[in-house]
Amino acid sequence: MKIERVRFGMLRVPLATPFKTSLRTVDEIADVVVMVDTDDGRTGYGSAPATAVITGDTHGSIIEAIHKVIAPNIIGMEVGNLNAITDHIQKSIIKNYSAKAAMEIAVYDLFGQLYGAPIYKLLGGGESVIVTDITISVDYIDKMVDDAVAACDAGFETLKVKVGKDPEMDIERIKAIYTATADKALIRLDANQGWSPKQAVSVLRALEESGVQLELVEQPVLGEDIEGMKYVTERVHTPVMADESSFGPREAIELIRNRAADIINIKLMKTGGITNAVKIADIAGIHGIECMIGCMLESSIGVAAAAHVAAAKSSVITKIDLDTPSLGKYDPVTSGVRFEGPEIRITDAPGLGIENIDGLEPLDVANGAGRHC
């Protein structure tokens, strides 16, 4: 089975309610979809969103990196030589992690099809049902409380509450949500880099002193501020998780060495795909550090790949934030991994098990389509 060509599509799914973080507000999932075709008529699927404020990637940059650089480097390669292909993907261009992730996901999908096994089994196997949290967007307090209560009623037992807009308001937001959802849900916070180190310590200490129990706080300060992460980690009881501070294995090692975070959030769009995600889980495992697997606001194609990694690495990846398929008005993918409220069920279909993607709009990239968006 040889890689013959790469095609592109755009996939858009409206959200049930806008997704709001300290960094951005979004009302639709919009992914570049890659279809990697083989000489024996198979197609592997991968996808990537434009999360410019986190990864620096746009739809145009994802398409250009794949079309001009990554695809020409792997066309003609045997799918069975997975390690050689992922090596080519990673080394063909620096950064461009979302483009690399989309391509790796598609190639792993093909690898699974080649051997007739789901990706999580090829990664070592594991439990095929995992449980995700759900995001509560940052908003007016009443709206956040209503969203949190509705999420609990829908069966979610862990809420990932977005903060980082205004420290004083954030304290009030969390106290109100904590009271309204008492004993029904575990609360994790994500400040998306919105606080200074001193603000983070003061907000978290205020919450701790008022008896609010938090599971963890994600990325309290700027991603590049490793000293700031360490400052917060050393001064609060609440476990601190690195998200924007941790992209690939190198950043994970630096964070662990500096004791700058207690937990690492692995996302395929930051690692450049499955290979580095597994490496980070292994590095963290060696150091006794737990990980979360997360996602960007992205389609269920990329999230399905992350679910396979989570299932295979469950001894280290103990926290799951794979909620975007639940935030969309519908799931355009109706086979493979199933997203049913908090439960994510991985089927034993080969690779990712994707048969069809509803509403996928083909992009004629060779003739210039999509490369300027």
Ligand SMILES: C[C@H](N)C(=O)N[C@@H](CCC(=O)O)C(=O)O
């Ligand atoms: C969607 C997920 N729950 C999440 O919050 N992911 C990111 C933000 C992604 C985005 O802005 O697209 C995170 O910061 O953890």
Ligand SMILES: [Mg+2]
């Ligand atoms: Mg985060």
